[in-house]
Amino acid sequence: MIKFINVSKRYNKDIIALSNISFEIENGEFVFIVGPSGAGKSTLIKLLLKEEEPTSGSIVINKKDITKLKKREIPYLRRSMGVVFQDFRLLPNKTVFENVAFAMEIVGAHPKEIRRKVPMVLSLVGLSDKAEKYPRQLSGGEQQRVSLARAIVNEPSILIADEPTGNLDPDTSWEIVKLISEINKRGTTVVMATHAKDIVDAMKKRVIALEKGNIVRDEARGVYGYAL
Protein backbone atom coordinates (compact mmCIF):
# COMPACT_ATOMS: atom_id res chain seq x y z
CA MET A 1 0.00 0.00 0.00
CA ILE A 2 1.18 3.48 -0.88
CA LYS A 3 -0.14 6.54 0.91
CA PHE A 4 0.72 10.20 0.30
CA ILE A 5 -0.45 12.47 3.10
CA ASN A 6 -0.36 16.23 2.43
CA VAL A 7 2.89 15.93 0.54
CA SER A 8 4.58 19.07 -0.77
CA LYS A 9 7.88 19.46 -2.54
CA ARG A 10 9.53 22.79 -3.23
CA TYR A 11 12.83 23.40 -4.92
CA ASN A 12 14.75 26.54 -4.02
CA LYS A 13 11.81 27.84 -2.00
CA ASP A 14 9.84 29.32 -4.92
CA ILE A 15 9.58 26.43 -7.39
CA ILE A 16 6.66 24.27 -6.32
CA ALA A 17 6.83 20.76 -7.76
CA LEU A 18 4.09 19.17 -5.65
CA SER A 19 1.62 21.11 -3.58
CA ASN A 20 -0.10 19.39 -0.69
CA ILE A 21 -1.18 16.22 -2.45
CA SER A 22 -2.82 13.20 -0.84
CA PHE A 23 -3.83 9.84 -2.32
CA GLU A 24 -3.85 6.18 -1.53
CA ILE A 25 -3.00 3.20 -3.68
CA GLU A 26 -4.23 -0.22 -2.54
CA ASN A 27 -2.31 -3.44 -2.90
CA GLY A 28 -2.64 -4.93 -6.35
CA GLU A 29 -3.86 -1.71 -8.00
CA PHE A 30 -2.70 -0.47 -11.40
CA VAL A 31 -2.36 3.33 -11.42
CA PHE A 32 -1.32 5.69 -14.21
CA ILE A 33 0.21 9.00 -13.23
CA VAL A 34 -0.36 11.42 -16.12
CA GLY A 35 0.15 15.09 -16.77
CA PRO A 36 2.14 17.49 -18.92
CA SER A 37 5.88 17.91 -18.52
CA GLY A 38 6.71 19.72 -15.33
CA ALA A 39 3.45 18.70 -13.67
CA GLY A 40 5.28 16.83 -10.92
CA LYS A 41 5.27 13.23 -12.18
CA SER A 42 9.03 12.82 -11.91
CA THR A 43 9.08 14.42 -8.50
CA LEU A 44 6.42 11.99 -7.33
CA ILE A 45 8.49 9.02 -8.52
CA LYS A 46 11.64 10.44 -6.94
CA LEU A 47 9.84 10.79 -3.62
CA LEU A 48 8.64 7.19 -3.82
CA LEU A 49 12.21 5.99 -4.36
CA LYS A 50 13.44 8.29 -1.62
CA GLU A 51 15.79 9.89 -4.08
CA GLU A 52 14.44 13.15 -2.74
CA GLU A 53 12.80 14.24 0.49
CA PRO A 54 9.38 15.93 0.62
CA THR A 55 9.42 19.47 1.98
CA SER A 56 6.43 18.54 4.12
CA GLY A 57 3.95 15.72 4.59
CA SER A 58 4.52 12.00 4.89
CA ILE A 59 4.71 9.04 2.54
CA VAL A 60 3.78 5.61 3.80
CA ILE A 61 4.82 2.50 1.89
CA ASN A 62 3.85 -0.92 3.19
CA LYS A 63 2.89 0.60 6.54
CA LYS A 64 6.22 2.36 6.97
CA ASP A 65 6.65 6.12 6.93
CA ILE A 66 9.56 6.38 4.52
CA THR A 67 10.21 10.04 5.28
CA LYS A 68 11.55 8.84 8.62
CA LEU A 69 13.95 6.25 7.16
CA LYS A 70 17.65 6.55 7.90
CA LYS A 71 20.05 6.84 5.01
CA ARG A 72 21.38 3.32 5.43
CA GLU A 73 17.83 1.91 5.33
CA ILE A 74 17.13 3.31 1.86
CA PRO A 75 18.59 0.28 0.00
CA TYR A 76 16.12 -1.98 1.79
CA LEU A 77 13.20 0.27 0.85
CA ARG A 78 14.26 0.14 -2.79
CA ARG A 79 14.43 -3.65 -2.65
CA SER A 80 10.72 -3.74 -1.80
CA MET A 81 10.04 -1.95 -5.10
CA GLY A 82 10.96 -2.88 -8.63
CA VAL A 83 11.81 0.10 -10.83
CA VAL A 84 11.75 0.53 -14.62
CA PHE A 85 13.01 3.68 -16.30
CA GLN A 86 12.56 5.27 -19.68
CA ASP A 87 16.26 4.79 -20.45
CA PHE A 88 16.33 1.15 -19.23
CA ARG A 89 19.42 1.66 -17.05
CA LEU A 90 21.03 -1.69 -17.72
CA LEU A 91 24.64 -2.37 -16.85
CA PRO A 92 26.38 -2.26 -20.26
CA ASN A 93 29.21 -4.58 -19.27
CA LYS A 94 26.94 -7.38 -18.13
CA THR A 95 24.98 -9.86 -20.19
CA VAL A 96 21.20 -10.05 -19.98
CA PHE A 97 21.48 -12.95 -17.57
CA GLU A 98 24.04 -11.10 -15.41
CA ASN A 99 21.94 -7.95 -15.35
CA VAL A 100 18.99 -9.82 -13.91
CA ALA A 101 21.16 -11.96 -11.65
CA PHE A 102 22.73 -8.79 -10.32
CA ALA A 103 19.53 -7.70 -8.61
CA MET A 104 19.57 -11.02 -6.76
CA GLU A 105 23.26 -10.87 -5.91
CA ILE A 106 22.63 -7.51 -4.27
CA VAL A 107 20.15 -9.01 -1.84
CA GLY A 108 22.53 -11.86 -1.10
CA ALA A 109 20.58 -14.62 -2.83
CA HIS A 110 22.10 -18.08 -3.03
CA PRO A 111 23.80 -18.87 -6.38
CA LYS A 112 21.59 -21.92 -6.76
CA GLU A 113 18.52 -19.75 -6.31
CA ILE A 114 19.89 -17.28 -8.87
CA ARG A 115 20.50 -20.04 -11.44
CA ARG A 116 16.96 -21.29 -10.93
CA LYS A 117 15.11 -18.01 -10.90
CA VAL A 118 16.78 -15.89 -13.60
CA PRO A 119 15.86 -18.26 -16.48
CA MET A 120 12.30 -18.34 -15.15
CA VAL A 121 11.94 -14.58 -15.20
CA LEU A 122 13.66 -14.30 -18.58
CA SER A 123 11.18 -16.75 -20.06
CA LEU A 124 8.34 -14.76 -18.50
CA VAL A 125 9.47 -11.65 -20.41
CA GLY A 126 10.19 -13.74 -23.50
CA LEU A 127 13.98 -13.34 -23.61
CA SER A 128 15.18 -16.88 -22.90
CA ASP A 129 17.19 -16.97 -26.13
CA LYS A 130 18.93 -13.63 -25.46
CA ALA A 131 20.39 -14.51 -22.03
CA GLU A 132 24.03 -14.32 -23.16
CA LYS A 133 23.64 -11.11 -25.19
CA TYR A 134 24.83 -7.70 -24.01
CA PRO A 135 22.36 -4.79 -23.79
CA ARG A 136 23.88 -3.03 -26.82
CA GLN A 137 23.04 -6.09 -28.94
CA LEU A 138 19.33 -5.77 -28.11
CA SER A 139 16.52 -3.59 -29.44
CA GLY A 140 14.94 -0.95 -27.18
CA GLY A 141 11.92 -3.12 -26.45
CA GLU A 142 14.13 -6.05 -25.56
CA GLN A 143 16.22 -3.88 -23.25
CA GLN A 144 13.10 -2.68 -21.49
CA ARG A 145 12.01 -6.30 -21.03
CA VAL A 146 15.36 -7.08 -19.43
CA SER A 147 14.88 -4.16 -17.11
CA LEU A 148 11.37 -5.46 -16.28
CA ALA A 149 12.81 -8.90 -15.55
CA ARG A 150 15.36 -7.29 -13.25
CA ALA A 151 12.63 -5.28 -11.52
CA ILE A 152 10.49 -8.30 -10.67
CA VAL A 153 13.07 -11.01 -10.06
CA ASN A 154 13.07 -10.36 -6.32
CA GLU A 155 9.27 -10.40 -6.27
CA PRO A 156 8.68 -6.87 -4.99
CA SER A 157 5.19 -5.91 -3.89
CA ILE A 158 5.34 -2.69 -5.91
CA LEU A 159 6.48 -2.02 -9.49
CA ILE A 160 7.28 1.58 -10.36
CA ALA A 161 7.56 2.47 -14.03
CA ASP A 162 8.76 5.94 -14.99
CA GLU A 163 7.82 6.55 -18.63
CA PRO A 164 8.66 2.93 -19.52
CA THR A 165 7.53 3.36 -23.14
CA GLY A 166 8.99 6.83 -23.67
CA ASN A 167 11.79 5.55 -25.93
CA LEU A 168 9.83 2.88 -27.76
CA ASP A 169 7.71 2.70 -30.91
CA PRO A 170 3.92 2.14 -30.48
CA ASP A 171 3.95 -1.62 -31.15
CA THR A 172 6.81 -2.27 -28.78
CA SER A 173 5.21 0.00 -26.21
CA TRP A 174 2.15 -2.20 -26.24
CA GLU A 175 4.20 -5.33 -25.66
CA ILE A 176 5.77 -3.72 -22.60
CA VAL A 177 2.45 -2.51 -21.22
CA LYS A 178 0.96 -5.98 -21.69
CA LEU A 179 3.87 -7.41 -19.74
CA ILE A 180 3.40 -4.87 -16.96
CA SER A 181 -0.29 -5.67 -16.91
CA GLU A 182 0.61 -9.37 -16.68
CA ILE A 183 2.83 -8.63 -13.70
CA ASN A 184 -0.01 -6.65 -12.12
CA LYS A 185 -2.38 -9.59 -12.53
CA ARG A 186 0.00 -11.69 -10.45
CA GLY A 187 -0.63 -9.33 -7.55
CA THR A 188 2.04 -6.66 -7.89
CA THR A 189 0.95 -3.05 -7.35
CA VAL A 190 1.89 -0.97 -10.41
CA VAL A 191 2.51 2.78 -10.49
CA MET A 192 3.25 3.98 -14.01
CA ALA A 193 4.04 7.55 -14.95
CA THR A 194 3.41 8.05 -18.66
CA HIS A 195 2.75 10.33 -21.59
CA ALA A 196 1.24 7.57 -23.74
CA LYS A 197 -2.35 8.68 -24.31
CA ASP A 198 -3.36 5.63 -26.38
CA ILE A 199 -2.22 3.24 -23.72
CA VAL A 200 -3.91 5.04 -20.83
CA ASP A 201 -7.16 5.35 -22.74
CA ALA A 202 -7.20 1.71 -23.80
CA MET A 203 -6.23 0.19 -20.45
CA LYS A 204 -9.09 1.76 -18.49
CA LYS A 205 -7.20 1.76 -15.21
CA ARG A 206 -7.11 4.27 -12.41
CA VAL A 207 -5.63 7.60 -13.53
CA ILE A 208 -4.14 10.26 -11.29
CA ALA A 209 -3.66 13.45 -13.30
CA LEU A 210 -1.21 16.08 -12.11
CA GLU A 211 -1.02 19.69 -13.18
CA LYS A 212 1.33 22.30 -11.75
CA GLY A 213 1.88 20.17 -8.68
CA ASN A 214 -1.78 19.54 -7.93
CA ILE A 215 -3.96 16.47 -8.43
CA VAL A 216 -6.60 17.65 -10.89
CA ARG A 217 -8.23 14.30 -11.48
CA ASP A 218 -8.28 10.87 -9.80
CA GLU A 219 -10.58 8.48 -11.63
CA ALA A 220 -11.02 4.75 -11.14
CA ARG A 221 -11.40 3.92 -14.86
CA GLY A 222 -9.91 7.03 -16.35
CA VAL A 223 -8.57 8.35 -19.61
CA TYR A 224 -5.52 10.42 -20.42
CA GLY A 225 -7.60 13.54 -20.96
CA TYR A 226 -5.02 15.86 -22.49
CA ALA A 227 -4.98 16.86 -26.10
CA LEU A 228 -1.32 16.06 -26.61
Add this chain to the structure above:
Amino acid sequence: MKQGVFMDMLFRNLKYFLKEGFSNLSRNRLMTIASITSVMAAMLILGLFLVIILNVNSLTNQVESQLELKAFLKDNISEQEVSQIGNEIKAIPGVTSVVFESKEEALQKFKQQLGDKSYLAEGLEEDNPLPQSYIVKVKDAGLMKDISNEIKQINGVDKVSYGQDVVDKLLGIIKIVRIVGLSIILILFIISIVIISNTIKLGVFARRREINIMKYIGATDWFIRWPFLIEGVVLGLVGALLSVALLVLIYGYMLDIINNKLIVFQLLPLEKIVGDILLYFSLIGAIIGALGSGFSIKRFLNV
Protein backbone atom coordinates in the same frame (compact mmCIF):
# COMPACT_ATOMS: atom_id res chain seq x y z
CA MET B 1 25.88 -5.69 15.80
CA LYS B 2 26.56 -3.37 12.90
CA GLN B 3 30.06 -4.82 12.66
CA GLY B 4 28.55 -8.32 12.51
CA VAL B 5 26.25 -7.47 9.63
CA PHE B 6 29.15 -5.83 7.87
CA MET B 7 31.44 -8.86 8.11
CA ASP B 8 28.60 -11.17 7.22
CA MET B 9 28.04 -9.27 3.99
CA LEU B 10 31.74 -9.30 3.18
CA PHE B 11 32.03 -13.06 3.47
CA ARG B 12 28.74 -13.92 1.83
CA ASN B 13 29.62 -11.83 -1.19
CA LEU B 14 33.40 -12.17 -1.16
CA LYS B 15 33.42 -14.17 -4.37
CA TYR B 16 31.26 -11.58 -6.08
CA PHE B 17 33.40 -8.67 -4.82
CA LEU B 18 36.63 -10.33 -5.97
CA LYS B 19 35.21 -11.31 -9.33
CA GLU B 20 33.78 -7.84 -9.80
CA GLY B 21 36.94 -6.05 -8.63
CA PHE B 22 39.15 -8.03 -10.98
CA SER B 23 36.80 -7.90 -13.94
CA ASN B 24 36.62 -4.12 -13.49
CA LEU B 25 40.40 -4.13 -13.81
CA SER B 26 40.41 -6.17 -17.00
CA ARG B 27 37.43 -4.39 -18.57
CA ASN B 28 39.02 -1.01 -18.08
CA ARG B 29 42.42 -2.17 -19.18
CA LEU B 30 43.71 1.20 -20.34
CA MET B 31 42.72 2.86 -17.08
CA THR B 32 44.26 0.00 -15.15
CA ILE B 33 47.56 0.37 -16.95
CA ALA B 34 47.51 4.15 -16.45
CA SER B 35 46.84 3.78 -12.73
CA ILE B 36 49.50 1.17 -12.19
CA THR B 37 52.02 3.21 -14.15
CA SER B 38 51.43 6.35 -12.10
CA VAL B 39 51.56 4.42 -8.82
CA MET B 40 54.77 2.85 -10.02
CA ALA B 41 56.34 6.17 -11.08
CA ALA B 42 55.47 7.94 -7.84
CA MET B 43 56.67 5.09 -5.70
CA LEU B 44 59.83 4.67 -7.75
CA ILE B 45 60.83 8.26 -7.02
CA LEU B 46 59.84 7.75 -3.40
CA GLY B 47 61.93 4.60 -3.36
CA LEU B 48 65.01 6.27 -4.82
CA PHE B 49 64.94 8.89 -2.10
CA LEU B 50 64.33 6.24 0.51
CA VAL B 51 67.39 4.37 -0.70
CA ILE B 52 69.47 7.54 -0.48
CA ILE B 53 68.27 8.15 3.08
CA LEU B 54 69.01 4.57 4.09
CA ASN B 55 72.52 4.93 2.71
CA VAL B 56 73.11 8.25 4.45
CA ASN B 57 72.01 6.61 7.69
CA SER B 58 74.39 3.76 7.14
CA LEU B 59 77.21 6.18 6.28
CA THR B 60 76.44 8.09 9.46
CA ASN B 61 76.66 4.91 11.47
CA GLN B 62 79.94 4.01 9.82
CA VAL B 63 81.40 7.41 10.61
CA GLU B 64 80.03 7.44 14.12
CA SER B 65 81.47 4.03 14.90
CA GLN B 66 84.89 5.26 13.81
CA LEU B 67 84.83 8.31 16.03
CA GLU B 68 86.90 8.00 19.19
CA LEU B 69 88.15 10.25 21.90
CA LYS B 70 91.49 10.08 23.66
CA ALA B 71 91.95 10.61 27.38
CA PHE B 72 95.59 11.42 28.17
CA LEU B 73 96.73 10.44 31.64
CA LYS B 74 99.21 12.21 33.87
CA ASP B 75 102.69 10.65 34.00
CA ASN B 76 103.16 10.43 37.72
CA ILE B 77 100.37 8.00 38.63
CA SER B 78 100.56 4.36 39.74
CA GLU B 79 99.44 1.37 37.71
CA GLN B 80 96.58 0.87 40.15
CA GLU B 81 95.38 4.40 39.57
CA VAL B 82 95.61 3.82 35.82
CA SER B 83 93.30 0.80 35.91
CA GLN B 84 91.04 2.65 38.37
CA ILE B 85 90.64 5.44 35.79
CA GLY B 86 89.93 2.85 33.07
CA ASN B 87 87.10 1.41 35.16
CA GLU B 88 85.64 4.81 35.85
CA ILE B 89 85.58 5.64 32.13
CA LYS B 90 83.94 2.30 31.34
CA ALA B 91 81.22 3.11 33.87
CA ILE B 92 80.13 6.25 32.00
CA PRO B 93 76.85 5.62 30.12
CA GLY B 94 77.30 5.68 26.33
CA VAL B 95 80.86 4.41 26.39
CA THR B 96 81.15 1.27 24.26
CA SER B 97 84.85 0.41 24.48
CA VAL B 98 87.91 1.52 26.35
CA VAL B 99 91.40 0.52 25.22
CA PHE B 100 94.61 1.39 27.10
CA GLU B 101 97.59 2.71 25.19
CA SER B 102 100.90 2.72 27.06
CA LYS B 103 103.69 5.26 26.54
CA GLU B 104 105.62 2.65 24.50
CA GLU B 105 102.68 1.90 22.25
CA ALA B 106 102.09 5.62 21.74
CA LEU B 107 105.70 6.06 20.63
CA GLN B 108 105.39 3.05 18.33
CA LYS B 109 102.34 4.56 16.69
CA PHE B 110 104.02 7.94 16.42
CA LYS B 111 106.93 6.33 14.60
CA GLN B 112 104.57 4.59 12.21
CA GLN B 113 102.87 7.87 11.45
CA LEU B 114 106.24 9.46 10.68
CA GLY B 115 106.96 6.69 8.19
CA ASP B 116 110.34 7.12 6.51
CA LYS B 117 111.08 10.08 8.75
CA SER B 118 110.90 7.83 11.82
CA TYR B 119 114.53 8.66 12.60
CA LEU B 120 113.20 11.92 14.04
CA ALA B 121 111.77 9.96 16.95
CA GLU B 122 114.93 8.03 17.61
CA GLY B 123 116.39 8.36 21.06
CA LEU B 124 113.04 9.17 22.58
CA GLU B 125 112.82 5.69 24.10
CA GLU B 126 115.01 6.67 27.06
CA ASP B 127 112.92 9.67 28.02
CA ASN B 128 109.56 9.06 26.33
CA PRO B 129 107.60 12.36 26.26
CA LEU B 130 104.39 10.80 24.97
CA PRO B 131 101.65 10.31 27.55
CA GLN B 132 99.81 7.07 28.29
CA SER B 133 96.16 7.23 27.31
CA TYR B 134 92.79 5.56 27.03
CA ILE B 135 91.15 5.34 23.61
CA VAL B 136 87.40 5.59 24.19
CA LYS B 137 84.66 4.75 21.72
CA VAL B 138 81.15 6.01 22.28
CA LYS B 139 77.75 4.85 21.08
CA ASP B 140 76.64 8.08 19.47
CA ALA B 141 78.69 10.94 18.10
CA GLY B 142 76.31 13.38 19.75
CA LEU B 143 77.47 12.17 23.17
CA MET B 144 81.13 12.97 22.54
CA LYS B 145 81.15 16.40 24.11
CA ASP B 146 79.37 15.34 27.31
CA ILE B 147 81.45 12.23 27.77
CA SER B 148 84.68 14.09 27.20
CA ASN B 149 83.67 16.62 29.86
CA GLU B 150 82.92 13.82 32.29
CA ILE B 151 86.24 12.11 31.68
CA LYS B 152 88.03 15.41 32.28
CA GLN B 153 86.66 15.40 35.84
CA ILE B 154 88.35 12.11 36.70
CA ASN B 155 91.47 12.44 38.87
CA GLY B 156 94.65 11.60 37.01
CA VAL B 157 93.28 12.55 33.61
CA ASP B 158 95.37 15.28 32.11
CA LYS B 159 93.49 16.19 28.97
CA VAL B 160 90.79 14.81 26.65
CA SER B 161 90.79 15.31 22.95
CA TYR B 162 88.46 14.43 20.08
CA GLY B 163 88.40 16.17 16.76
CA GLN B 164 85.83 18.70 18.04
CA ASP B 165 85.65 20.74 14.87
CA VAL B 166 85.40 17.80 12.51
CA VAL B 167 82.84 15.96 14.59
CA ASP B 168 80.63 18.99 15.06
CA LYS B 169 80.71 19.81 11.37
CA LEU B 170 80.01 16.25 10.36
CA LEU B 171 77.08 16.01 12.72
CA GLY B 172 75.67 19.23 11.30
CA ILE B 173 75.89 18.00 7.71
CA ILE B 174 74.33 14.65 8.53
CA LYS B 175 71.46 16.38 10.29
CA ILE B 176 70.74 18.59 7.28
CA VAL B 177 70.85 15.65 4.87
CA ARG B 178 68.40 13.72 7.04
CA ILE B 179 65.95 16.60 7.37
CA VAL B 180 66.01 17.42 3.66
CA GLY B 181 65.68 13.76 2.70
CA LEU B 182 62.78 13.12 5.03
CA SER B 183 60.87 16.20 3.87
CA ILE B 184 61.30 15.16 0.25
CA ILE B 185 59.99 11.69 1.13
CA LEU B 186 57.01 13.18 2.91
CA ILE B 187 56.18 15.46 -0.03
CA LEU B 188 56.48 12.60 -2.50
CA PHE B 189 54.29 10.42 -0.29
CA ILE B 190 51.53 13.01 -0.38
CA ILE B 191 51.97 13.47 -4.12
CA SER B 192 51.63 9.71 -4.63
CA ILE B 193 48.38 9.64 -2.69
CA VAL B 194 46.99 12.48 -4.77
CA ILE B 195 48.03 10.88 -8.07
CA ILE B 196 46.57 7.54 -7.12
CA SER B 197 43.30 8.83 -5.75
CA ASN B 198 42.87 10.98 -8.83
CA THR B 199 43.47 8.05 -11.13
CA ILE B 200 40.97 5.91 -9.27
CA LYS B 201 38.57 8.82 -9.31
CA LEU B 202 38.71 8.75 -13.12
CA GLY B 203 37.77 5.08 -13.02
CA VAL B 204 34.92 5.67 -10.60
CA PHE B 205 33.74 8.62 -12.66
CA ALA B 206 33.69 6.47 -15.79
CA ARG B 207 31.42 4.08 -13.95
CA ARG B 208 29.20 6.62 -12.19
CA ARG B 209 26.23 5.41 -14.23
CA GLU B 210 26.79 1.89 -13.04
CA ILE B 211 26.99 3.05 -9.44
CA ASN B 212 23.83 5.05 -9.93
CA ILE B 213 21.98 2.02 -11.30
CA MET B 214 23.19 -0.14 -8.45
CA LYS B 215 21.85 2.38 -5.96
CA TYR B 216 18.46 2.35 -7.69
CA ILE B 217 18.05 -1.38 -7.48
CA GLY B 218 18.82 -1.36 -3.78
CA ALA B 219 22.54 -2.02 -3.39
CA THR B 220 23.97 -0.90 -0.05
CA ASP B 221 26.89 1.52 -0.04
CA TRP B 222 29.29 -1.16 1.13
CA PHE B 223 28.12 -3.52 -1.56
CA ILE B 224 29.10 -0.90 -4.13
CA ARG B 225 32.29 0.04 -2.34
CA TRP B 226 33.92 -3.36 -1.91
CA PRO B 227 34.79 -4.11 -5.56
CA PHE B 228 36.28 -0.62 -5.92
CA LEU B 229 38.23 -1.07 -2.72
CA ILE B 230 39.61 -4.37 -3.97
CA GLU B 231 40.37 -2.76 -7.30
CA GLY B 232 42.21 0.10 -5.60
CA VAL B 233 44.24 -2.22 -3.41
CA VAL B 234 45.22 -4.36 -6.38
CA LEU B 235 46.25 -1.25 -8.35
CA GLY B 236 48.31 0.11 -5.48
CA LEU B 237 49.88 -3.25 -4.76
CA VAL B 238 50.84 -4.07 -8.33
CA GLY B 239 52.23 -0.56 -8.85
CA ALA B 240 54.24 -0.83 -5.66
CA LEU B 241 55.65 -4.25 -6.54
CA LEU B 242 56.65 -3.08 -10.01
CA SER B 243 58.36 -0.03 -8.53
CA VAL B 244 60.30 -2.30 -6.17
CA ALA B 245 61.39 -4.44 -9.11
CA LEU B 246 62.57 -1.35 -11.02
CA LEU B 247 64.24 0.01 -7.93
CA VAL B 248 66.18 -3.23 -7.48
CA LEU B 249 67.37 -3.04 -11.09
CA ILE B 250 68.45 0.59 -10.80
CA TYR B 251 70.07 0.07 -7.43
CA GLY B 252 71.95 -2.97 -8.64
CA TYR B 253 73.32 -0.86 -11.49
CA MET B 254 74.31 1.92 -9.07
CA LEU B 255 76.03 -0.62 -6.81
CA ASP B 256 78.16 -1.81 -9.70
CA ILE B 257 79.31 1.68 -10.58
CA ILE B 258 79.74 3.24 -7.16
CA ASN B 259 81.19 0.34 -5.19
CA ASN B 260 83.80 -0.24 -7.86
CA LYS B 261 84.92 3.38 -8.08
CA LEU B 262 84.53 4.70 -4.57
CA ILE B 263 86.54 3.26 -1.74
CA VAL B 264 85.61 5.76 0.94
CA PHE B 265 82.06 4.64 1.28
CA GLN B 266 80.24 1.45 0.37
CA LEU B 267 76.56 1.42 -0.62
CA LEU B 268 74.35 -0.89 1.38
CA PRO B 269 74.16 -4.33 -0.21
CA LEU B 270 71.00 -5.13 -2.14
CA GLU B 271 69.83 -7.94 0.15
CA LYS B 272 69.88 -5.60 3.10
CA ILE B 273 67.26 -3.19 1.73
CA VAL B 274 65.06 -5.29 -0.56
CA GLY B 275 63.19 -7.04 2.27
CA ASP B 276 62.23 -3.85 4.09
CA ILE B 277 61.34 -1.93 0.96
CA LEU B 278 59.22 -4.79 -0.36
CA LEU B 279 57.28 -5.01 2.89
CA TYR B 280 56.75 -1.29 3.35
CA PHE B 281 55.96 -0.59 -0.28
CA SER B 282 53.36 -3.37 -0.42
CA LEU B 283 51.73 -1.96 2.69
CA ILE B 284 51.89 1.64 1.46
CA GLY B 285 50.63 0.67 -2.00
CA ALA B 286 47.66 -1.22 -0.57
CA ILE B 287 46.77 1.54 1.88
CA ILE B 288 47.08 4.27 -0.75
CA GLY B 289 44.91 2.26 -3.14
CA ALA B 290 42.22 1.64 -0.53
CA LEU B 291 42.19 5.24 0.64
CA GLY B 292 42.21 6.51 -2.92
CA SER B 293 39.21 4.46 -3.99
CA GLY B 294 37.40 5.18 -0.73
CA PHE B 295 37.71 8.93 -1.25
CA SER B 296 36.85 8.79 -4.93
CA ILE B 297 33.64 6.82 -4.60
CA LYS B 298 32.18 8.78 -1.72
CA ARG B 299 30.69 11.51 -3.87
CA PHE B 300 28.92 9.06 -6.17
CA LEU B 301 27.10 7.21 -3.44
CA ASN B 302 24.73 10.06 -2.69
CA VAL B 303 21.72 9.06 -4.79
